[in-house]
Amino acid sequence: MRENGILRVVARFLIPLIMLFGLYIQFHGEYSPGGGFQAGIVFAAGWILFVLIYGLDAALQVIPERAMYVLMVAGVILYCAVGIAGVVLGGHFLDFYPLLPGKHAAQQFGIITVEFGVGVTVATVVMLIFTLFARRKSEWKAAKVEDDQP
Amino acid sequence: MITSDWIHPSLVLIAGTLVVPLLKGRAMQTWMVLLPLAVLGVLWLAQPGEYGQMAFLGMELVTGRVDDLSMVFGWVFSTVLLIGAIYALHVNDQVQHVAAFLYGASALGVVFAGDLITLYVFWELMVITSVWLIWRRGSEVSFNAGFRYLVIHAVGGVVLLAGIIMFQFETGTTRFDQIDADGPAFWLILAAFMINAAVPPLHAWLTDAYPEATVTGAVFMSALTTKTAVYTLIRGYPGTEMLVWLGAFMTLYGVTFAMLSNDIRRLLSYHIVSQVGYMVAGVGLGTALALSGSASHAFTHILYKALLFMGAGAVIHMTGRSKLSELGGLYRYMPWTFVLYLVGGVSISAFPLFSGYVSKTMIVEAAAVDGRALIWLMLAVASAGTFLSTTLKLPYKTWLGEDSGLRPQEAPWNMLLAMSIAAALCFLIGIFPGLLYALLPEPVDFDAYTMSVFLKEMQLLLFTGLAFCLLLKYVGGGPKISLDVDWLYRRGGPRLISATGTAIVTADRAVRRVALGQLMRLTSHMERKHGRDGKLAKSWPIGSMALWTAIVLAMLLTFGVWR
């Protein structure tokens, strides 16, 4: 697959678009269909395509595994932090109104931030899961374990 | 539990016992004597009343109820603790001492318990602590005997608990006075008390376990467990007709089996059954005289039975043998033990001037006043039998009779001292029965030393002795053991279980062969259909979980949805 020129060219063209689309979904999630979950998946899909074409090692040079792990946690922390911020500013958990003066602005800010956290976590979790499986395959190959799956 | 005019004696004893493991040698021995003395002191200070109330699960517990009846038992329990402690001074085993004192503490706890919950707690504690007095003998036989003892009392405990729960449910209280429930509560509690009182056929734990206990431990055991049960019967079941007959039966059962015993402490154990029979019969008669007789007989019995067990224990301690057929001719070497034992023997046989006389005749008299001819005769036979085996047969075969070739030393001083104290008390009570009678809850309207009672008793005993001398060669014995009810659970039960087990296994095998055949056919069919060798078999555990899930769901759905 990696040596297939067409794939490499098409992928090089597609991956940025996929990721851009992911970001689009991410940042329009508060008004239109979409949101962190879908965006994260789409974004991760782009990355996975990258792995399929260029190999895991190349991909891990772009985003190291440790970074994914930290980002995965950081996304949830962001989510919780926004929630706590609501409490600190005198509301309930995940209460966005106290965050900013205007009602609309506050909701929009809150949702976008929270969804961004969700998006980061979902994307990195999917990437991590894929990495774990992919590496296991390469480990097997390194250890010359017979692959009994068809 | 502590107020200015009441300190719970059990608490004193338990607290004092906690110190025992820290002490050694002389210090420990001194402490062992001081502790029962302290308890006696505490009892001296105790005033009648109810103390130590606690709320528990919406019930009121009375951990200390002091009245005349509980004081009678309190006095004698602490006295026997003192005697037993002196007797055990030479023993260098702290586990035994701790167990014995805790055992005494729980027995005291039972007699001072004002409600059934407290009683139950101490009742169970009594079992858990006393079993160590058996186990510390250290042999496999005693371990097994102790284990059986534990199991039976565990069952008894459960029965008692069930009874208490139902009693509470029926009457709304757990106060321990006369049990006036009339449902299963009455019978369950009675059954539990009867197990501890060793009423046949629930007695076998006693004669099974006591002979296997340690030499010193048996002294405590002979005094405490059955007598707490007598106390509970006096308190809870006075005037229960059934007990009259059971008690009279017990006296005969005990003496008969005692005749068959070869082990000296087993013989004495059967006499516990027999003597407790007098008390149970007294409880059943239920008149003031009979109840006084039961209480005072328990009092005197504890002392002379402890004395007898101490004498037998001294022989076992010095010779290492416990079988009549292996003993004989010891009077030259252990004369003091012999004489002191005889004091116990004549006491239990109710010779005038000794303690048994002043209490047993009271129960017999109560039976006569009640006009129960048959009971009276049964008790008289038991009197003869008691004299026959404890005072004639046992000492004859141990100290006199054929010389066994044993050349033991006299028992150590502390054993003799303990026995002397007990003997002195037996004598004292025999001569001044008023001292004992003054302790009893009801004023005693009975004088043991009237000519008619004296004449009858002396004739009965002396002619029993005559018959013994004449029929000596017919007296059974020899190196044998005799079966008793414990056969049922030592041999019968296991046999029954193994027989049932075999039957079940056979049936199960047959059923499974058929079922498995069908299943295998189904499985192979499925396998043929689904290919992949053995996959179905492999996932079986998870499959079975899922299967059960499906079954339960289907059950609920069928009931709930498609009705």
Place this chain on the structure above:
Amino acid sequence: MTITELMPFSVLVPLIASLVCALLPGRFWPWAVTLVATITSAVIAAITLPAAAQVTLSYAFGNWPPPIGIEYRVDAANAFVALLVAGMAAVALPWAKKSVDREVPERQGAFYALFLLALSGLLGITLSGDAFNIFVFLEISSLATYGLIAHGSDRRALLASFRYLIMGTVGATFLLIGIGFLYVMTGTLNLADLAERLPEVRDTSTVRAALAFIIVGMGLKLAMLPLHLWLPNAYTYAPSFVTVFLAGTATKVALYVMLRFVFTVFAPDWSFVVLPLSTVLMILAVAGMFAGSWVAMFQPNIKRMLAYSSVAQVGYMVLGVSLVSIVGLTAAFLHLFNHALMKTALFMAVGTVIYQVGSGHLKDFRGLGRTMPWTLTAFALAGLSIIGVPLTAGFVSKWYLIQAALDQGQWFLVVLILITSLMAIVYIWRVIEAAWFQERPGNQPAAGEAPLALLIPTWVLVALNFYFGIDTRLTVGGATAAAEALLGGGMAP
């Protein structure tokens, strides 16, 4: 900050702490963070209980009003269970340090993160007033639990975890199906709102099926008798600390969810009538009591033995529920609490032995009574509580259970309870017999007494067993309040 506003933090604190833990390296800091978070959450739960017993607390997330927004709704029943869960976790953690260092030497950050996730999941289930949230938290805690079990050093831990995963997922899915049915019929997920709207539509088979699905789903997580098969392996092969934690909490929370649905969402006068629930639960409970105790008597592995004993103890709780009375429910809640105390203590003692000896097999207990007296005395005392000896917590709950059975005139249940108590004596006795009455074989290494870090928490729990056996105000009061909260006074006692 009012108590209501503080309440959700017993879930949030462990949740956030788990994120922190996941990033922490080494062995000390993850444990320390976990300890602080758990204690915080336990303290919050302890503060919540008295308030919740007075008046039902409601906390709307994001300030969206309840039927639409997500709500934490806490009455005496949840507060009681939440306190139990957080409290047991807080007691278990000091014990965990040594044991986890031994059994899970690497990547402890991830391990403790999973633990905190499981804890916050369990607390979330108890506090949430929203059916779908209950499902979400159930999955959070379950997934974390599978991961925790898989950390066991025995390779069979993986299989056990996998089986639990399958069965747990089936259970959770059933719950989801049930909730889905309810949502279809009522259009709401809020528990209180569901309870209000259900009466109109409850004579439909959809609602009845929902009840059946929820009961089976939670029966699975609860390890009610025929659905218990995942439990013994999971408890046996998990790391000791995980077993200690799960034994006291996971099944209890599942029972709570079942009760919440059966009693609050569907009114008991409906759910016990439309399904023969009382009979079914009673039969399953009694069967569980017997089968669990019976199997436990023959187990050579003590952890496994205790696991089967748990199946039996779950039977006692379900039995209390099946009696459908205040006293019965009180008994169930009491036993829920007391069983957590005693079983955690027992698993701690066994875990301590495993720490010292390396095995939890009965044959490795031989002669330990002399060399590890404190550990095995703790085991024996906690065993007394399992048996139900007076002055222990176990006696109190059995007492109430028997009273409840007698109230309904079910004499035979009393007999059955007492017989299973005798069976408990047998399986506890086997350990005592091995520890004190058998010699240690020469080929087995002698083991000294365990370190204090393991002994102290164990003894704290043993002491609690006795404390709550004598002073029953807190437990009985809490359990009665919980039972009344569930029955809502709507049913005759």
Place this chain on the structure above:
Amino acid sequence: MKLARIIEFLISKRSLLAVIMLVLMAALVLADIILPPAYTRFPWEAISGFAAFFGFVACAALIFFSRFLGEWLLYRDEDYYDDHE
């Protein structure tokens, strides 16, 4: 060992002791015959010397009955329980 000597002395005089005992017993029965019965709650209380007779018979009965019971039903070898436990 003084006590042992006393006992030995008594044993050596056992025939004399036996005579004394028999005299004592005869005196008891005599006294019972002479003195009027204190009670007659049971018919046998009127019979003089009944207690003596009853004691003798009871003792003999117990000896024979227990022996019979033992040999007929209850006696086992001492290792009876051992081979099964």
